[in-house]
Amino acid sequence: MSPGLPSERAPLRREAPPPESRLDRAYRLYRRRIGRCRTENQLNRIHIALENYMTPAEVRHFAAALAGDAPDSPSRRWIARLDGAMPVKRARPVEFERKAVLKGVSLYTAGIGSADQKTLIIGLAGRFLRLMLPTPWVLDCLNPALYDVLLMRDFSRLCFALGMPGLGGDVFEALSSLRRHVDPRAYRNAMSLGTSGGGAPAVIAAILLDLDRGIAISPQDFHRDADPLKTRSGNGDPYAELLASRPRRFPELVLVCGADHQSDAAVATAMHGLVPSQLWKVKNCAQHGVFKWHLARGTLPALLAKVLGQSLENRTLVATGLRPPTGHRY
Amino acid sequence: MEISRPRLAVFEALQVAASGAFNDEMRRSFLTDGTNLELAALEMDSLANMEFCISIELSTGITLLPAQLAEFATTDAIERCIAETLKEATGGSG
Numbered sequence: 001m002s003p004g005l006p007s008e009r010a011p012l013r014r015e016a017p018p019p020e021s022r023l024d025r026a027y028r029l030y031r032r033r034i035g036r037c038r039t040e041n042q043l044n045r046i047h048i049a050l051e052n053y054m055t056p057a058e059v060r061h062f063a064a065a066l067a068g069d070a071p072d073s074p075s076r077r078w079i080a081r082l083d084g085a086m087p088v089k090r091a092r093p094v095e096f097e098r099k100a101v102l103k104g105v106s107l108y109t110a111g112i113g114s115a116d117q118k119t120l121i122i123g124l125a126g127r128f129l130r131l132m133l134p135t136p137w138v139l140d141c142l143n144p145a146l147y148d149v150l151l152m153r154d155f156s157r158l159c160f161a162l163g164m165p166g167l168g169g170d171v172f173e174a175l176s177s178l179r180r181h182v183d184p185r186a187y188r189n190a191m192s193l194g195t196s197g198g199g200a201p202a203v204i205a206a207i208l209l210d211l212d213r214g215i216a217i218s219p220q221d222f223h224r225d226a227d228p229l230k231t232r233s234g235n236g237d238p239y240a241e242l243l244a245s246r247p248r249r250f251p252e253l254v255l256v257c258g259a260d261h262q263s264d265a266a267v268a269t270a271m272h273g274l275v276p277s278q279l280w281k282v283k284n285c286a287q288h289g290v291f292k293w294h295l296a297r298g299t300l301p302a303l304l305a306k307v308l309g310q311s312l313e314n315r316t317l318v319a320t321g322l323r324p325p326t327g328h329r330y
Numbered sequence: 331m332e333i334s335r336p337r338l339a340v341f342e343a344l345q346v347a348a349s350g351a352f353n354d355e356m357r358r359s360f361l362t363d364g365t366n367l368e369l370a371a372l373e374m375d376s377l378a379n380m381e382f383c384i385s386i387e388l389s390t391g392i393t394l395l396p397a398q399l400a401e402f403a404t405t406d407a408i409e410r411c412i413a414e415t416l417k418e419a420t421g422g423s424g
Contacts, residue, residue, distance in 0.1 A: 039387065039393045041383050044384060048381070127346075128377055128378075196349065196350070220349075220350050221350075288350070292375075
């Protein structure tokens with residue numbers, strides 16, 4: 001008998017089942033929730049919420065697990081679209097995982113590398129609680145060994161004007177308090193990236209938190225969307241004052257909008273007039289969803305690299321016409 | 331002016347789904363002047379259409395599907411549909 005093998009007479013020991021993985025648990029919960037849905041809208045609600053939160057690894061896991069479902073089932077159609085439209089479609093040696101920081105704040109990070117080797121992106125989601133696209137599509141563009149993404153979602157859908165639970169009662173207090181949970185200066189460099197209603201808050205975050213860069217994609221008019229803040233505070237106009245401030249280390253600000261989207265171009269141009277920034281109008285784009293426009297053309301990773309000013313896959317800069325972010329250490 | 335339940339449901343759904351296009355002026359006139367809006371003018375994409383229908387269902391219990399929105403085309407048509415369905419559900423007693 002070979003050493004290490006059990007004797008034929010020895011009673012068979014039943015192996016304990018392998019511990020259920022986080023991915024399996026998520027999938028089991030999904031099946032349970034979907035099983036309770038009675039209308040298409042209820043299904044859509046679950047799918048939209050998942051798209052807002054999932055990682056690329058979760059999408060691939062769900063796609064494999066749902067492969068046995070009928071091709072025309074709602075779940076299969078949903079995951080086929082979500083998985084099929086991933087912009088890079090590359091499994092990584094170490095994948096992003098999601099960690100809840102606070103209600104409305106998720107950290108997407110991979111267990112590889114230290115902060116000083118990575119870029120921190122503070123994402124400020126728009127009204128639909130995502131960065132214009134399903135979150136896994138954005139994360140799929142980024143090398144998890146080089147990026148952490150802290151994604152903030154404002155459930156009041158008021159441009160973060162009323163703050164965030166656990167962080168503060170207005171956008172300024174909430175963003176300043178972020179330092180209690182994440183230290184941007186511990187990273188190789190740090191940037192804010194906001195879309196739509198999160199655009200102006202991304203500019204605020206970049207200035208307030210002394211970030212290297214702030215990027216606003218199709219930013220909305222903060223005064224229009226954040227009226228409750230003005231009526232609540234009665235303390236002048238802190239937003240205008242912040243934009244007019246010129247701290248010694250001022251972040252690079254990039255404002256992006258569709259060139260042919262009249263109202264977005266007007267808002268971005270007005271913001272460009274208020275604060276030192278680069279204004280990039282995407283030619284032939286009449287959509288508010290600039291990320292979606294680029295995704296459809298296969299150019300989302302290129303756009304992201306351009307606005308971040310650096311490669312998404314390695315530690316090289318991308319020519320943007322801007323000076324390298326001050327925090328870069330190459 | 332009293333705002334009917336169907337109109338309020340459409341208003342809330344537009345606030346969620348129509349984003350920047352449903353601006354202050356439109357919001358005011360929708361509530362106070364009974365303005366009829368064309369959905370095509372509200373720049374709602376497929377996600378916005380889904381959010382709109384989810385909001386209507388949550389506030390009224392009535393299921394409208396995203397695919398139906400193009401047929402309705404206007405907020406008045408949606409409001410009528412909700413009002414009629416609610417009326418039927420309460421046995422026509424209004």
